[in-house]
Amino acid sequence: MAEIVLRVRLIGGEHLDVTYEDDGGPTDEIVGQVISTLAEDNGVLHCRHGGRLIVLYGRGIATLEIAPRGPVL
Secondary structure (H helix, E strand, O other): OEEEEEEEEEOOOOEEEEEEEEOOOOHHHHHHHHHHHHHOOOOEEEEEEOOEEEEEEHHHEEEEEEOOOOOOO
């Protein structure tokens, strides 16, 4: 299972680091899937923040960064 770390900056200016896991393909394909999901009108992404499961809605996200090694959670 591949895992990537996303730094999400919300419209209100706050940011948080979350992890996203997926069974499929290389990291580049997973990143493309994340971006296309959040670009949809009803785009929803299930992620983890620490030990908690959270749901990101595309409408509330201003920017999304993907680091090769990822930030410290």
